[in-house]
Amino acid sequence: MAYNKILLIVTLTLLAVSLGCNEKSAQTSPAKQGNIAAGSIPSSPTTNGPSYGDMLINGSIGDASVLLPVLASDSASGEINGLIYNGLVKYDKDINLVGELAEKWDVSEDKLKIRFFLKKGVKWHDGKPFTAKDIEYTYKVYVDPKTPTAYSTDFLKVKDFRVIDDYTVEVVYDKPYAPALGSWGQGMLPSHLLEGQDITESPLKRHPVGTGPYKFEEWVTGEKITVDSFHDYFEGRPYIDRVMTRIIPDLATMFLELKALSIDQMGLTPLQYVRQTNTKWFNDNFNKYKYLGFGYSYLGYNLQDWKFKDRRVRQALTMAIDRESIVQGVLLGLGAVTDTPYKPDTYWYNQNVKKFPYDPEKAKQMLAEAGWKDTNNEGVLVKDGKPFEFTIITNHGNDIRKNAAIIIQRDLKKVGIKVSIRVIEWAAFLKNFINKRNFEACLLGWGIGIDPSQIDIWNSKKTGESELNFVNYQNPEVDKLLDLGASTYDREERKKYYDKFQEIIAEDQPYTFLFVQYALPIINSRFHGIEPAPIGIGYNFTKWYVPKPLQKYTIQP
Amino acid sequence: MRFLVKRIALMIPTLIGITIISFTVMKMAPGDPTSLMTDLNPNMNEEAVKRIRAHYGLDQPWSIQYFKWLRNMAVLDFGRSFAPDNRPVIDKIAERIPITLLINILSMALIFSVAIPIGVMSAVKQDSMFDRVSSLIVFIGFAIPTFWLALLMMILFGVKLDWLPISGFRSLNYSHLSSVGRILDIGKHLIMPIFVSAFGGLAGMSRYMRSNMLEVIRQDYITTARAKGLDERTVIFKHAFRNALLPVITILGLSVPGLIGGSVIFETIFAIPGMGQLFYQSVMMRDYPTIMGILVIGAALTLVGNLLADLLYSWADPRIRVSD
Numbered sequence: 001m002a003y004n005k006i007l008l009i010v011t012l013t014l015l016a017v018s019l020g021c022n023e024k025s026a027q028t029s030p031a032k033q034g035n036i037a038a039g040s041i042p043s044s045p046t047t048n049g050p051s052y053g054d055m056l057i058n059g060s061i062g063d064a065s066v067l068l069p070v071l072a073s074d075s076a077s078g079e080i081n082g083l084i085y086n087g088l089v090k091y092d093k094d095i096n097l098v099g100e101l102a103e104k105w106d107v108s109e110d111k112l113k114i115r116f117f118l119k120k121g122v123k124w125h126d127g128k129p130f131t132a133k134d135i136e137y138t139y140k141v142y143v144d145p146k147t148p149t150a151y152s153t154d155f156l157k158v159k160d161f162r163v164i165d166d167y168t169v170e171v172v173y174d175k176p177y178a179p180a181l182g183s184w185g186q187g188m189l190p191s192h193l194l195e196g197q198d199i200t201e202s203p204l205k206r207h208p209v210g211t212g213p214y215k216f217e218e219w220v221t222g223e224k225i226t227v228d229s230f231h232d233y234f235e236g237r238p239y240i241d242r243v244m245t246r247i248i249p250d251l252a253t254m255f256l257e258l259k260a261l262s263i264d265q266m267g268l269t270p271l272q273y274v275r276q277t278n279t280k281w282f283n284d285n286f287n288k289y290k291y292l293g294f295g296y297s298y299l300g301y302n303l304q305d306w307k308f309k310d311r312r313v314r315q316a317l318t319m320a321i322d323r324e325s326i327v328q329g330v331l332l333g334l335g336a337v338t339d340t341p342y343k344p345d346t347y348w349y350n351q352n353v354k355k356f357p358y359d360p361e362k363a364k365q366m367l368a369e370a371g372w373k374d375t376n377n378e379g380v381l382v383k384d385g386k387p388f389e390f391t392i393i394t395n396h397g398n399d400i401r402k403n404a405a406i407i408i409q410r411d412l413k414k415v416g417i418k419v420s421i422r423v424i425e426w427a428a429f430l431k432n433f434i435n436k437r438n439f440e441a442c443l444l445g446w447g448i449g450i451d452p453s454q455i456d457i458w459n460s461k462k463t464g465e466s467e468l469n470f471v472n473y474q475n476p477e478v479d480k481l482l483d484l485g486a487s488t489y490d491r492e493e494r495k496k497y498y499d500k501f502q503e504i505i506a507e508d509q510p511y512t513f514l515f516v517q518y519a520l521p522i523i524n525s526r527f528h529g530i531e532p533a534p535i536g537i538g539y540n541f542t543k544w545y546v547p548k549p550l551q552k553y554t555i556q557p
Numbered sequence: 558m559r560f561l562v563k564r565i566a567l568m569i570p571t572l573i574g575i576t577i578i579s580f581t582v583m584k585m586a587p588g589d590p591t592s593l594m595t596d597l598n599p600n601m602n603e604e605a606v607k608r609i610r611a612h613y614g615l616d617q618p619w620s621i622q623y624f625k626w627l628r629n630m631a632v633l634d635f636g637r638s639f640a641p642d643n644r645p646v647i648d649k650i651a652e653r654i655p656i657t658l659l660i661n662i663l664s665m666a667l668i669f670s671v672a673i674p675i676g677v678m679s680a681v682k683q684d685s686m687f688d689r690v691s692s693l694i695v696f697i698g699f700a701i702p703t704f705w706l707a708l709l710m711m712i713l714f715g716v717k718l719d720w721l722p723i724s725g726f727r728s729l730n731y732s733h734l735s736s737v738g739r740i741l742d743i744g745k746h747l748i749m750p751i752f753v754s755a756f757g758g759l760a761g762m763s764r765y766m767r768s769n770m771l772e773v774i775r776q777d778y779i780t781t782a783r784a785k786g787l788d789e790r791t792v793i794f795k796h797a798f799r800n801a802l803l804p805v806i807t808i809l810g811l812s813v814p815g816l817i818g819g820s821v822i823f824e825t826i827f828a829i830p831g832m833g834q835l836f837y838q839s840v841m842m843r844d845y846p847t848i849m850g851i852l853v854i855g856a857a858l859t860l861v862g863n864l865l866a867d868l869l870y871s872w873a874d875p876r877i878r879v880s881d
Contacts, residue, residue: 057729063830065640065641065642066641066642066643071641071643072641073641074641077641145608146608146612147608148608148609148612148613149605150605150609152604152605152608153605156604200612200643201643205642205643206642206644221649221652221653221830222653222830222834222835223725223727223828223830224729244729246725246828247828247830248724248725248828249824249825249828249834250704250825250826250828252708252826253708253711253723253724253826253827253828256708256711256712256715256716256723256724257723257724259716260715260716260719260723262722262723426588426841427586427587427588427843428586428587428588430587430588431587431588432587466606
């Protein structure tokens with residue numbers, strides 16, 4: 001439903017961008033290179049080897065809004081844009097930054113200048129060459145005050161932008177800024193089609209032209225979006241000839257379409273993954289995948305509330321909540337408990353932070369130390385004559401959050417804390433409660449960016465109205481570490497700062513970190529070449545293929 | 558004639574009143590079109606938020622926003638959507654109206670052609686077996702949740718029997734079909750949605766028809782007709798039925814605005830990109846120009862529908878003809 005779409009949009013904004021960059025690949029396979037060299041177009045000689053052809057039909061709950069990466073901030077548009085556009089850089093399957101449209105780059109000694117050297121021979125879908133002029137145009141659009149974009153922040157940090165020659169550009173920053181490099185993964189726009197126009201009224205919003213592996217074919221609002229393989233793609237022609245995204249707003253309907261074999265790919269819910277797809281028929285016709293998604297859920301405490309000011313209380317709350325049973329009960333085991341704001345299977349995650357495992361007895365003891373005792377034997381802890389009771393708020397339309405809140409309510413009742421739950425419509429939730437700091441505890445989620453910088457969420461100064469540190473977490477040491485992390489290019493040194501940051505956050509427990517969910521894609525088994533990696537499965541999409549005998553659709557041009 | 562002119566003239570202030578109320582209520586809801594893009598987005602800074610708000614004119618007081626909107630409306634300019642696609646509202650509405658209109662007209666035709674005979678028969682054979690069974694069935698239809706019935710039908714006809722397509726309103730190869738093929742294709746896709754939406758509407762219409770008919774049958778002139786020795790068929794169909802049908806005109810008039818309104822639930826479940834989805838999404842996104850556009854068209858159609866009903870009524874029923 002539209003609701004789910006909205007939630008996705010907000011919590012996965014970062015994810016959309018990152019995935020967008022990942023839907024392309026740098027892998028090469030010998031068979032394919034042979035074909036290119038020989039200039040032959042269809043199929044390889046072996047029946048089961050990679051061959052061109054067929055169509056993948058993807059189910060999506062929401063329609064795209066606009067197919068220009070500078071204007072789009074929803075995940076549905078992000079996915080299509082990921083097939084159509086390229087950035088200068090991208091993240092590979094192990095989440096390392098590698099060149100995409102850039103052959104390589106140099107960072108100057110003082111870390112203030114980045115010089116990008118572009119790949120030669122890259123073409124736009126209309127055949128024009130991709131050059132430094134396009135990057136210059138893209139940069140200008142992002143920083144133009146008239147462009148309504150959600151992604152200007154990183155580009156506004158650029159002090160100077162220089163075109164050296166057709167295939168070299170240089171960007172200059174005021175001070176070293178490590179996330180800068182990753183920010184050049186934004187989709188590059190064709191200057192020859194957009195220069196001098198008002199981008200918000202450009203026809204390219206609905207008929208995009210990019211450099212990516214797929215070129216735009218058709219968009220029927222609310223029904224489907226079709227893209228076809230770009231034969232002159234600089235990393236070689238993708239095997240799958242056509243990708244169609246069908247918009248099916250209801251997940252139950254989408255699942256029936258999958259069962260009727262009318263769509264090839266969708267994301268499953270934990271319930272569908274565990275209970276509804278474990279039959280022989282499904283195993284014969286589909287492959288299921290799971291990998292940790294780039295986002296986590298948490299219970300955030302308003303640190304200005306007198307009850308949550310004491311760190312021991314927050315630690316005790318975390319120990320009183322059986323997070324493992326939330327993962328089992330709500331996600332049917334398809335998630336992982338997390339103790340820090342990073343994804344547990346990535347480089348940046350610190351395994352050695354102080355942990356607060358489920359231990360209600362110890363939690364009671366710690367609460368007693370902090371002055372919370374059940375003095376009148378009514379089952380509710382009391383301090384200074386006031387009972388320990390608070391309300392958890394969460395947004396409407398997300399059953400996982402609602403159910404997690406119910407389990408938390410039960411767990412905390414066992415240690416003598418009375419919790420109420422309030423579920424509120426998204427816009428009202430933000431405007432009247434979160435932004436106004438009008439809450440005691442909130443159950444929410446963050447997308448985990450690929451770059452580890454999290455200044456906006458944890459910096460002491462980011463506590464103003466509608467800024468993101470709405471729990472009002474203030475720790476000068478964290479501020480310093482995050483600043484150091486953001487200005488350090490060396491990965492190992494950077495990791496040290498973020499490790500320390502995670503230790504402090506884990507000790508302070510401004511949030512009870514709950515879980516990271518698995519992404520659960522299911523794909524028709526006629527598609528071969530899918531290799532799950534830490535970044536997901538989409539990174540080598542151009543190398544997915546259907547062996548000739550299994551091909552289902554013939555594409556009529 | 559004077560009556561007609563007066564009625565039409567009165568519609569304009571009514572319409573403006575409706576837009577003022579709609580606009581106020583809409584603005585009172587928390588959040589605005591930019592929240593979706595800007596709130597809880599780590600990429601956003603204050604400068605960027607201001608920029609986006611100014612782009613949509615949201616930095617001005619709402620009274621000015623309203624008058625700007627009204628001024629454009631006066632020349633039928635619906636403005637551009639605040640959704641990221643930023644398309645003209647009229648385009649967004651125009652591409653969704655045909656399918657919504659088609660489904661609603663077909664489903665209304667189905668409701669009328671089934672519910673009226675059921676209502677008449679139930680009234681004529683009051684308390685008979687037919688009356689009871691048909692009442693039971695129409696009330697089941699009324700009580701069944703649309704989404705549940707839709708899912709059951711999809712499983713049976715779409716997955717198990719594989720007779721009908723599950724969702725959407727045309728096939729993927731639609732553009733390669735001949736024109737007859739296209740009509741058949743859309744027809745196949747619409748069987749389930751129309752059945753589901755009509756099934757729920759049978760109860761209201763058939764019960765309404767039944768009570769009208771019962772009332773008419775008890776009238777003196779029916780007794781007179783029977784006393785004259787007319788056979789029962791003529792009594793029922795020539796004398797009673799015609800009079801019982803009169804109030805249906807009012808219902809027809811009231812249904813006019815409903816023709817462009819779609820149901821979010823069944824459009825979502827059948828993946829039909831109609832007006833219901835558009836309106837729901839616009840409300841969720843606080844896409845003010847689109848919301849206002851749909852409301853204005855809806856309001857105008859309601860007023861026109863009422864006027865038409867009044868005119869038809871006075872044409873069909875001499876008793877209530879307004880004297881000039």
